[in-house]
Amino acid sequence: MKKLLASGLMVLLLVPAAFSQELTADEIIQKVNDQFNTETSYGKSKMTIVTTSGQKRTFVQESWSKDRGEKNLVRYLEPRRVKDQAVLMLNHADDIWMFFPRTQRVRKLASHAKKQKMQGSDFSYEDMGSGDAFIDDFTSKRLEDEQKEGQDCYKLELIRKQESSSSYSRLIMWIIKENFLPVVIEYYDDNDPAYLLKTMVASDFRVIDGIPTSMKVVMFNQNDNTQTEMELLEVKYNITLTDDLFTERSLKK
Amino acid sequence: MKKSLQLLFLLFLVIGSLAAQEKVEIFGYFESQYMGTGVKNDYYQLFSNKLRLDLKSDLTEKITFAANFDYITYHGKKEWDILDFLSPDILAQVPPGMEPFYVLNFSNRTFLDNAYFRLSLKHFDLTVGKQQISLGTGYVWNPMDVFNIKELVDPTYEQPGHNAVRLDVPVGNAYTITALYSPDDTWKNSAKLIQLKGRISHFDYSLIAIEKVWRFHDYTQFDLEKMNFLELPEQRRLLGASTAGELFGMGVWAEFAYNWMDSTDDFYELVVGTDYTFDFQTYIMLEYYRNTLGKTDYEQYTLNDWMRVFAAEQKTISKDQVYIFVQHPVTDLINLGVQSIFSISDGSMALVPVMNYSFSENIDIMAYLNINLGKEGSVFSSNMGNGGMLRARIYF
Secondary structure, three states, rough: HHHHHHHHHHHHHHHHHHHHHOOHHHHHHHHHHHHHOOOOEEEEEEEEOOOOOOOEEEEEEEEEEEEEEEEEEEEEEHHHHOOOOOOEEEOOEEEEEEEEOOOOEEEEEEEHHHHHEEHHOOOEEEHOOOOOHHHHEEEEEEEEEEEOOOOEEEEEEEOOOOOOEEEEEEEEOOOOOOOEEEEEEEEOOOOOOOOEEEEEEEEEEEEEEEEEEEEEEEEOOOOOOEEEEEEEEEEOOOOOOOOHHOOOHHEEE | HHHHHHHHHHHHHHHHHHHHHHOOEEEEEEEEEEEEEOOOOOEEEEEEEEEEEEEEEEEOEEEEEEEEEEEEEEEOOOEEEEHHHHHHHHHHOOOOOOHHEEEOOOOOEEEEEEEEEEOOOOOOOOEEEEEEOOOOOOOOOOOOOOOOOOOOOOOOOOOOOEEEEEEEEOOOEEEEEEEEEOOOOOOOEEEEEEEEEEEEOOOOEEEEEEEEEEEEEEEEEEEEEEEEEEEEEEEEEEEEEEEEEEEEOEEEEEEEEEEEEEOOOEEEEEEEEEEEEEOOEEEEEEEEEEEOOOOHHHHOOOOHHHHHOOOOOOOOOEEEEEEEEEEEEEOOEEEEEEEEEEEEOOEEEEEEEEEEEEOOOOHHHHEEEEOEEEOOOOOOEEOOOOOEEEEEEEOO
């Protein structure tokens, strides 16, 4: 009986693996995209920056997303210095507005602002943007499957499209076969495709509202020898969010 | 002074009581600032301490109350003689015997800066009370903003609150109509504003109409009744437009306002700007500003022009100027930059190296040097004094 169960389980595990052999790079990246871009989502996260000198800076923020990542709103809760500052991103972060509560001023930012470090962290606004960037900005190529961080992974190389404004010339991505979540992403220099700038490592994988989610992500900056940890404190998917939330009016609230 | 302290004590008592009931969110900052500048053969120093106490309460789901109370003390050189900074040609225009009146005083202040409530219903937001009014897309200069004048070397510093009733009506998700009334002693003297903001493709734009009394002074005549320089109030009517968006990957913005004046010459103001972030994180910004109220050369400047700029009645003294800002994050915690302001009209220039340092989670330190490189009589002449500023701000 035990043998039967074991072989049955083996078949179950092997079947997706066998199917996975058939998946092309485009299909894999599309699945990654689908995982990232749920219809709507809400998250509360803590971002901890560790600087070269070992100092720490912690930020807590809330974020809302709608229309599969097309609309995003981020509002800072902590520290006091940035409390109530908010960022609205529409059209997959092609349109960005920033709100400064003390002056009640809303400033429209051009897409080059995506290259800037988010609150001095190792994440740029581009890194935090919607998963569509993997499809819109890069062409993907499948490399030989590998084990990474103890997970069976697809390995893809994403090369920047000529018309793309991404600040990375290429990405190497390890994607967990079981849930299509990237476990490691390497980001390479804008001008030198051989020069590794940053490495993102995801962990603490859980299923929330039926959707696989990495609750913790660490970005290691090889260039500056710093790191930033992003930890999800709370997350909800496919909740009801109206379009009113993603307006300048809402940004000011 | 005693009255201010009593008021402060009373405020703390009320706030403490409200906070204990968890009805009001209390936050703010303490700011300590040092400013020094070399004038003639001396070096002037001004120290200030500012406590800003913010209160915010969501009284109901639809009503928000917010206020902030500022307490500022000044130390060091609290009286600055404006005449120390002016050229002999301008000094010759000072009426004999009036010299002692050309003084900027830094007196301790206690005031309610902003205090308003906001009613947010499905179809509109109504904000009543002293509130921030931010108009236009310009970074340093805002032709559409008749309520505030930004500090040239510190343009993002908060502006004072203005007493007003403001109605914002969203039309769809991309458009907003704003109507604002800022009362004065009579309806005629009160400021009225109507603005349409919208979005077309990747560009934001706004159209605005404002009527407001501009309270100029004649700094060559004295009003003995008011014991101040003679006020020359004049009705100002403004039509303006602004936009902000992106062209060829660069941020671009523009702002224009035409001003019809009741008795003096009409004038217009124009701002165009652009910015860009390089892949290596260096940020660069350039903004051009034209103000036809300004003069085309320093030989045309008058005592009134200078005084109106010092008193923040007028944005600039020269007609055409350019602001350039370059900044780079040298570490995760330190940004270094240089601001450069160039008066095209009189050929003078100021260089302002800036440093921003995140000292700890809730402590920011900002420092800049102010180096004026123009010839005598120009906007950025070395007569204006070369010096610097150091500011530490602790948020709570």
